[in-house]
Amino acid sequence: MPLYQSQDIKIYNSISGEKETFKPINEGHIGMYVCGPTVYSNVHLGNVRTFMSFDMIFRYLKHLGYKVRYVRNITDAGHLENDADTGEDKITKKARLEQIEPMEVVQRYTVDFHNILNTFNFLPPSIEPTATGHIIEQIELIKDIIDNGFAYEINGSVYFDVHKFNETNEYGKLSKRKLEDLIHNTRELDGQSDKKNPQDFALWKKAEPQHIMRWPSPWGDGFPGWHLECTAMSTKYLGDRFDIHGGGMDLKFPHHECEIAQNEAAKGESPVNYWMHANMLELNGQRMSKTTGNIVNPQELLSGDNTFFSKAFAPSVIRFFIAQAHYRSVLDLTNDGLLASEKGFNRLMEAINLLDGLKTSDASSINVNNWKQKCYDAMNDDFNSPVLIAHLFEAVKYINQIKDESATITTQDLEVLKTTIHNFVFDVLGLQSQSSTTNNSNKSEDKLSNIVELLINMRQEARANKDFKLSDQIRDELAEIGIQLKDGKDGTTFTVN
Template sequence: MQLYNTNPIKIYNSLTGTKETFKPITEGYIGMYVCGPTVYSNVHLGNVRTFMSFDMIFRYLKHLGYKVRYVRNITDAGHLENDADEGEDKITKKARLEQIEPMEVVQRYTVDFHNILSIFNFLPPSIEPTATGHIIEQIELIETIIKNGFAYEVNGSVYFDVHKYNETKDYGVLSKRKLEDLIHNTRELDGQSDKKNPQDFALWKKAEPQHIMRWPSPWSDGFPGWHLECTAMSTKYLGEQFDIHGGGMDLKFPHHECEIAQNEAAKGKSPVNYWMHANMLELNGQRMSKSTGNTVNPDELLSGNNDFFSKAYAPSVIRFFIAQSSYRSVLDLTDDGLLASEKGFYRLMDAVNNLKKLKASEISSIDINAWQQKCYDAMNDDFNSPILIAHLFESVKYINQVKEGTETLSSKDLALFANSINAFVFDVLGLQNESKTEAGSDKLSGAVELLIKLRQQARANKDFALSDQIRDELAEVGIQLKDSREGTTFSTN
């Protein structure tokens, strides 16, 4: 369906701070890169919100007929905690704590990431490159930046020269920060003596003897800087300049700022035309934080096994809740909010299912073309899913009116109406059709399957007490687990 010629899209560009009419570099084709997870722990619910926003954007662009190459990376190379220049990397730290290989950590949490996204009905990206699979490209990029005079090597590590870069470019163009302010606010840290200036960031770090994840390079056995991988992988698969770069608001500085600087230093051009940033997810009005205990992970939200919510919620209910807020707005996750979204979701599903039962008339009393255009106008206005959902509830009213006989639709308009609703509800928003009755059994199955997965993880970690507890407590409520070579199944009494 080739709609993009007649439906201009406006995107809020973080680079300019304004909504701009979207014009792809190549007509009909879009290149989009989104920063993926660092796979050292279970995927954070806030990250799921970010990835879900860009999944919806990916879906809509495909619906419009664009050929989209969507690249979302996996950070599987160990980087230092908080992107510092000294300390212990996240993946190696996890491997040391669990006494396993770093790549076992990577595999475990990459699988978890894919499982969670599959539960929420994400489309897979076109390409999902890994940082460890692109070490050569990162080394070549560093060599180019050194050759162009914007990086220097000290004791086996390579740093980007921010001050030299800022002589001719603008370090801070995305985050609207001034280098002078960064200099003033920078505190001296131990281990920064190798740098010319505290604001310089690592392109390559020489590995300490105890550092497990390391690769040979012209400067030392070491590992690449965190910012470098996204520059290397995005430009490899999307070109030196591409259309859209997305990620969470927390990545704007320093990560995305450094990406721009690296590409300018290496290629002499800014890499991205439209920078898009999804906002943060809060829990009960406060920032999610492991240190304060104000956090819930996707498994806990789906299973109901948490201290914050009154019940388990279906994946599509959670997805619907997230879509009811603009991707650029801070979203507060609350039990009341999810309960309200659950009611709205099942009301919409009931209407979609009733749509199949409507009978056509000779004439239409409802202007379906006008309604359809309002839906497109909403999504074309910076992917405004809350307004789209408002128009979908307008369609619920139409369905009920036609069902009751107070309004009519011709066969042509009824077909257009059905196709449009299905496209926006399922193809664009990515919801899955289920009635409230069906959801009960689906939720039970989903919750038990989740507990089976947690039990398998417990057994893999040799936590047999937890494994037995899950089996025994399920048995107490009439759910029997059966282990076999093919896996674990369950039955209800």
């Protein structure tokens, strides 16, 4: 019997504002869509937190025995500056600034995105569609919305008619915003004169002559609206109605609100049963911002090459830190917080390493099955990872008591303890053991040593050929990156600063 049949999950549904008992549309199967990155820059640490939250949720649902189709898209066109209907495409702007092709930008930052997520031990999604790979589906979706009377074409662009839609539907039900309030708070902006109303949003935008990323359509050459892309990709792979849609809190309005409106306008039904939103990540009590300099990217946090933190932190320590806060709560990233998480992570791993050496007895003085269910109860309560971690540290206490012989455990209960800890620490939370981290670190150090030794040999060969310019260049450029060469009677050695 699959585990999910004995566990009742409650999910906080953003659209109702309440925790609801989770019931998938098709028993044993779950469709989950999460809005992925717009690949015009290195992935933001706040985005990593969001994707890490849904990676943990994906892992837990799979652990329970569900067959999960997890779709997380790549936005590689159509996302304009300031998340608006005017301005330059973010990817095109980056390409113009760097004087490269837009798809070079897409490739560079998609690779960066995957590398960072792999470093943090993410599971890959089931499907990772791109916006540019689904232009036909988006055009067909626009046709349906126009045919149903909820969109209009003007001067080669197509806009969603929010006022018309609101006559028979409720625009704003996810974000709890009333159209009347939006009208009152909206000012007319330059470049929006084509719209009937400022609240209307673009489904298809006419491409100006200088716009590089463009596709033919019934309305002329153009490109899709950002909101439309996710509606097309989610429904193509998960159906017109699916179980879970996730993303960051900042996407609730207008992005997810527009997704709901588009689907209802095209298909006549709301697309999602459970809307889930991960909260923001702050740095030292303030919002991360490039303009204020209050920002650190994932690679800087991993390498220690930043001014905010006293040292580098391992990926699993950062992952453990993030899991110590509920996904719906604001998380403040601080040096003290990471140092405390590192100590906690090490304590947890040290206890796990003791498991194989524990002695068993004829009777257990601890109730392992009760503790095991408490771990499940925590995750069943809207994926409450901080409460789960608190229960895992109860197990740390048990392990140390058994080691010190102040508590006893049977062979059978010890196996339950081992299996449960492994399931939740490694499979659900996605942490990696110290040995894995150490092995990876040792491999990296070995590779570095081999590379430096190769350069030392090249330098020696250059000196033997009296090519002192090359010899000095190798020494000086290694010094610039913190690798000091020292020549001695027994040869050349190096140190890393």
